Amino acid sequence: MLTLGSRMLGPRARRWALAIAGRPTYGVRMTTVAAGQKTGRVLVVILLAQFIIVVDSTFMNVSLSTLVADFDTTVTGIQNAITLYTLVMAAFMIAGAKVGDIIGRKRAFVIGLTVYSVGTTTTALSPSLGVFILGWSILEGLGAAMMLPAMMSLIVSNFPAGPARAKAYAGFAAIAGIAAGIGPIIGGLFTSYLSWRLAFASELLVALYIFTQLKIIKDAPFLGRKPRFDWTGFILSSAGLITVVLGIVMASAYGLFVSRVDVEVFGQVVLTAGQISPTVILVSIGLLVLIVFILVERSRDRHHRDTLLDLSLFSIRAVSSGTSVQLLQYLVLTGSIFALSLYVQMELNYSAIQSGLTLLPLSLAVLLSAAVSGRIFSRRFxxxxxxxxxxxxxxxxxxxxxxxxxDATSGTQFILGLALVGFGAGTIASQNQNLIMSSVKPQRSNETSGVINTAQNIGASLGTSLAGALILSVFVLTATSLIDDSAAFTATEQSQLDSAVTEKAQIISDAQLSTAISEYPSDQQEAMIEINAEARQTSLTVVYAGLALAGLLGFGAALRLPRTPPLASTSTRAGSPAKKNED
Incomplete structure (x- = not known):
């Protein structure tokens, strides 16, 4: 009778009936296992995509000297390429999130992955710095800006609310910190034993694998009326962000506050040496444009018109404070990696693999802390x-x-400091994104992801550009002061050397300097090499003091985070964090 009746019941009622009758429900268990395996594969695909995007921002830092030689360019040129990659992502991330709302999150992910694949192929084959920047900084950056927001929404659609989704969020955040941390190791291995070009080619292989797995990913439909694209907001936000970061990038060439050399535009001098730096002007203009963007978005919202960004998101404390935390965390992490990579290659003449191994304590600390924080701290604190x-x-x-x-004479002397920076960054990465995403409703996940990733990439851009700018600024001040105090040069020679250092400031190795000054008397050569080395060391000391200050600012931002229970306990109550914090 039960068997006959169960045929007329729905699947769920039939399973209940079988269970009450004491009959085994193997089908239920097999379905659960199969579902778990599928979501596991989905998570692997999403984490692989996250990994190749983030690793791109750090794995070429250890290849600075190789890239400078291959493209016959300067450290500043390569630094700009690294900075522009994260800048493009930062400038277009919010727009990428909105596009995903309009055309569909899975479709946005596929389009982004396609553009990214074209970019990494172009980079691997690039014959010049210009093509390298086109492929890496622009095409890969644009592809990533489409992919990242969509990936966060795809987590929502592929993982049920509760522990499964919380673990996926935690994994997504942790893999970003891990990728940034181990990027230098990967870059060092490829550059030293194969080729940096093959590092980008390997990303293409990962992308091709992701293409083969797209069918298992369930799309995340936009709930409600699909918005229209806000072109005004897009132009204003992109222009503002690009102008701010480009202004900071230019500090390496011209100085942070006072221009070291004349500033020329189309052959015309617009600012002379000693006047205000273009950095101050561009950052001020960029901030004004961003203020206009905020005012325009508020006006459009009051008139019930579609906006690029729902500014009410920032009324949620977890979002407003969490984005600041994300920015400052990546500023310190990428700034630390860039500054030390530059130092060991130019001061200690390390190869790419030696530079990568120097950063190994940071990489291992990120891996360890992400695992410990995600599994242990999230349950107790x-x-x-x-x-x-x-x-x-x-x-x-x-x-x-x-x-x-x-006073460092070897990369091994930085082990303790690197391990602490890495452990701190991994600890933050395991918690912050999960906290932010659990504080908003699922339908706002795409837009929130755009905000998080914009902050992350602004931080990465600022970390590299500010570290480079501060290094050069302190280098010039220290070097010119040491030249003026040196008895090895006459007053005329001191003036000439001061002008040369100020106008053509570059961080170069002692070997490169020795070649450039081979015609000088031996006593002057020794003096210049000593000055070069001391100025570099002073620059690195000041840079890390600045990064410590940025860490203190991050601590201040974290103080404003909401006091919530441990994530592992809140994640078991589907939707409760979102409702609590959004209300």
Whole structure:
């Protein structure tokens, strides 16, 4: 009778009936296992996409000297390429999120992956710095700007609310920190034993694998009326962000506050040496444009018109404070990696693999802390407390790096400082994104992801560009001061050397300097090499002091995070964090 009746029941009622009758429900278990395997594969695909995007921002730092030689360019040229990659992502991330709302998140992911694949292929084959920047900085950056917001929404559609989704969020955030941390190792291995070009070619192989797995990913439909694209907001936000970061990038060539050399535009001098730096002008203009963007978006919202960004998101404390945390965390992490990579290659004459191995303590610390924080801390401690602890560790690590830089003669002397910075960054990464995403409703996940990733990439851009700018600015000030105090040069020679250092400031190795000054008397050669080395060491010390200050700012931002229970406990109540914080 039960068997006959169960045929007329729905699948769920039939399983209940079988269970009450004491009959085994193997089908239920097999379905659950199969579903778990499928979501596991989906997570692998999403994490692979996240990995190749983030690793791109750090794995060429250890190849600076190789890229400079291959493209016959300068460190500043390669630094700009690294910075522009994250800048393009930052400038177009919010627009990429909105496009995903309009055309569909899975379709946006596929389009982004296609553009990214074309970009990484172009980069691998690039014959010049210009083509390298086109493929890496622009095409890969644009592809990533489409992919990243969509990926966060695809987590929502492929993982049920509760522990499964919380673990997916945690994995997504942790893999970003891990990729940034181990990027230098990957770059060092490829550059030293194969070729940096094959590093980008390997990304294409990963992308091709992701293409083969697209069928298992369930799309994340936009709930409600599909918005129209806000072109005004897009132009204003992109222009503002690009202008701000480009202004900071130009500090390497011209100075942070006062221009070291004449500024020319189309052959015409617009600012002379000694006047205000173009950095100050461009950053001020960019901030004004962003203020206009905010005012325009508020006006459009009041008139019930579609906006590029729902500014009400920032009324949620987890979002407003969490984005600041994300920005400052990546500023310190990428700044630390770039500054030390530059130092060991130019000061200690390390190869790419030696530079990568020098950064190994940071990489291992990120891996360890992401695992420990995700599995242990999230069960016992509130995310706010964990993030505060992470920034405290970062500040301690950056300060240690600054102290060690003054007299360092080997990369091994930075082990403690690097381990502390890496452990702090991994600890923050395991908590922050999960906290932010659990604080908003699922239908706002795409837009929120765009905000998070914009902050992350602005931080990465600022980390590299500010580190480079500060290094050169301090280098010039220190070098010119040492030249003026040196008895090896006459007053005329001091004036000439001061002008040369100021106008053509570049961080170069002692070997490169020796070649350039081979015609000088031996005593002057020795003096210039000593000045070059001391100025570099002083620059690194000051940079890490600045990064420690950025860590303190991050600690201040984390103080504003909401006091929530541990993420592992809140994740079991589907939707509760979102409702609590959004209300």
């Amino acid at each position: 509130a995310p706010r407390s964990v993030i505060l602890a992470g920034f405290a560790i970062i500040v301690l690590g950056a300060a240690t790096m600054g102290l060690l830089a003054r």
